[in-house]
Amino acid sequence: MRVAIPKELIAPLIVAFAMFMESMDANVIATSLPAMARDFGRDPVVIQIGVISYVVGLGIFIPICGWVADRFGARPVFQSAIGVFVAGSLLCAASLSLEMFTVARFVQGIGGAMMVPVGRIIIFRAVPRADFVRAMNYLSIPALLGPAAGPVLGGFITTYLHWRLIFVINVPFGVLGIWLARRFIVNSREPHPGRLDWLGFVLSAGGGASFLLGLSLLGGEIISQRSALVTSLCGAALIGFYILYAKRATRPLLELRFLRIPTFRTSVGGGSLFRIGLGALPFLLPLTLQEGLGMSAFRSGLITCGSAFGSLFVKWLASGVLRRFGFRSVLTYNAAFSALAIAVCGFFVPGTPTWLIWAVVLFSGFFPSLQFTALNALAYSDIGLPDIGRATSLASVVQQLSLGLGVAVGGLVVQLTHHLSGRAAFQWTDFAPAFVIIGLFSLGSIPVTRRMAADAGAEIARGRR
Template sequence: MQLVQKAFIIPFIVACAMFIEAVDANIVVTALPSIARDFGRDPVALQIAVTSYVVGLGVFIPICGWMADRFGARRIFGTAIGLFIVASLLCAVAQSLAMLTVARFIQGIGGAMMVPVGRILIFRAMPRHELVRAMNYISLPALLGPAFGPLLGGFLTTYLHWRLVFLINLPIGLYGVWLTRRFIPYTREAHPGRLDWTGFVLSAIGGAVLLLGLSLIGGALVPTRYALVLCAIGATMVGSYVFYARRVALPLLDLRFFRIPTFQASVLGGSLFRIGLGAWPFLLPLSMQEAHGMTAFQAGGIACGSAVGGMFMKSLAPRALRRFGFRTTLLYNAAFAGVAIAICGLLFPGTPVWLIWLVVLLGGFFPALQFTGLNTLAYAEIKSTEVGRATSLASVVQQLSLGLGVTIAGMVVQATRALHGSATLGWEDFAPAYFVVGLFSLMSIPVTRRLAPGTGDDIARGHRAKE
């Protein structure tokens, strides 16, 4: 039983948790127009439900490792699943956008703890020679979630009710809690050290307040002046953290990593790219329903095309990086991805479905290659002893940039519609948003150009040696 537990049960438990998190991050986008109608809100205002989840996910990632060491990885992992399913139930019974926003933020906190702590459980429980097999198990949810989520969400919304989108998390989550208590051993570190609470409050909470404030501008949830006050408070806290981090030896998020060229290109340049790609899952199902007149299920079928393109590229990415090198690949591929996103703004109502699906497929193909290159390059010059701290910084910036993408896309759609003076959303309201977020992908190119020719070639040769 011990062999089965280590070889299958623990990776299976972690994979199930990661699957519901990956699905939930993508399942709600196809339901947004239906939720908006039930709440009597504008569909674009529902961007806050997407942003609040990403913010909750991003800001709590840096302290998950410390919490697992301090209170025990099994306890934190089980608590995270429990928090996630309670928040899912709150989402399902939400009667207002404000309640849904709070519940989605709590969901994000649970998801933030599930994924990194799940990896900690595997690394601590699995023998070294079983790690590759275990990591293969938990890599599947990341691939299947973006494909399965929009399709399932669209089906439930079209043929049943949008509230079921959240209720399907409950049986899987409850089973995961039972499995966690039954099969995962309890471990904890004797001396996890002191957490940088000042850094956490200034950076994480400041970033969350700033991003949520931006999401509320022009919406109907709070007056715009209150949203601007939140933005000012968040910006002040983030600015204070920059000053604070320079004076502390080991800050929670060490900004000194940005001095490393490869890390800077991967995280800062990559975040500009992620702003464009963060808007993609929000804009696509919404525009397909509001501008093209599709059902939620049809829109979900279109949206999953990007995940199919991403899965196909996964097998080709190492070859492309070996053939052209990291710098060249990232430069040209950023342009291809930006153009693929912008083209969606040209897909007017009546465009053949097969052509839309082909464009969306390419819209997932190029970003998958970009993410593979960016995520690999981030650690090219990072010392092994500093990987954990570098990962915390990269994860927070990446998640917040995805949320910022949703926010910017929503603001552009709202501004365009205001200029047109239309009460309903049309194709002409979404086109500029696609162009703007596609432009962000192109804006990452100057950052990548700073890399020296040949950067990362030793990593590419390492891929070849392994094969």
């Protein structure tokens, strides 16, 4: 029996397919990092640079994806993005050194930065409003399945096959995605996309990339400590120059005036502190289970996927919780619960029952996911419809760079703790301080949240139109 798919929903399915490939790749790599580090002859924590380079590539190119799609057409840009992502995957699989792997992951990030937002643009233009809710449901599938299936698949491939196959499997899916886009997606573009703020792009992209990459290189295995510090300081200086430039520019790439809006400032500013902890958790947890507790990559993946189930459960509760308690109360108290759930993950010791670890990991996904959902919704509560696109660009960049900063901070703390211990091999005690510190970042968001009005975001929380 053949099932006919409505023509207007084919494009959303194709975009969801590409997004699933990107989401799966982002989650599948976490459990494979220790094995990659051994093959590259590196300290397992230093491999963080491969994670951060992907986030940097993703974050700095998101703001220009809309302009590029309007300038060259959404379909060819979408196809090219898949091609770049697949090319980056092949480079990852062929990498013989950490330096090559870092560059390959950056290329993957560029492809992902263009693939996901441009895919959404295609849907906005191709789907009738009557079918819009169904189309967006398709896009929610990758966000739900990727974090759940990724760690298990990555752990299985790493344990029983080889980690390089993780990236090879992207190739047939990518080729199929390019063909489907060519066959079924109608090309669209805006007639006059306007002038791109190239100076703003260079300053913001160069600043964000240099700051984060320099911070992640402070371990000293790839470049010297001094060079890493100079790189990070140069990045901070470029960010400072961009802030000065954006205040005077007529239409800057990242519009900082949105930070004057209290709800947006809380979501982006206070939310950045919380997202540092959220970004570090998927990086630190597999390392703790494998390097600290001696688990295999597959067993580690079976445990770390528990956080995805906690996140999934929140999807059905978030609206009711926000409607009942409001944004300020939820963001305040849930930040404390999130901090505790994250910090407890650092105190798994050899012999801790697997069921107990899994239960803790489940809650470490539940509370942070509720916080993440509330912060994302709050960001747009007082943003006018014409400004949504530009506000999204700023929020997305800050969000990605905050997640990357979390990985860098977590890695630095683990390296420092391990160095002070004087041991050759990592033990579970090397990871505990990192979980506590990233948990404290979540607590740090509370003072920012408390400055909001008690009824901030009430219209969205109560579901009013």
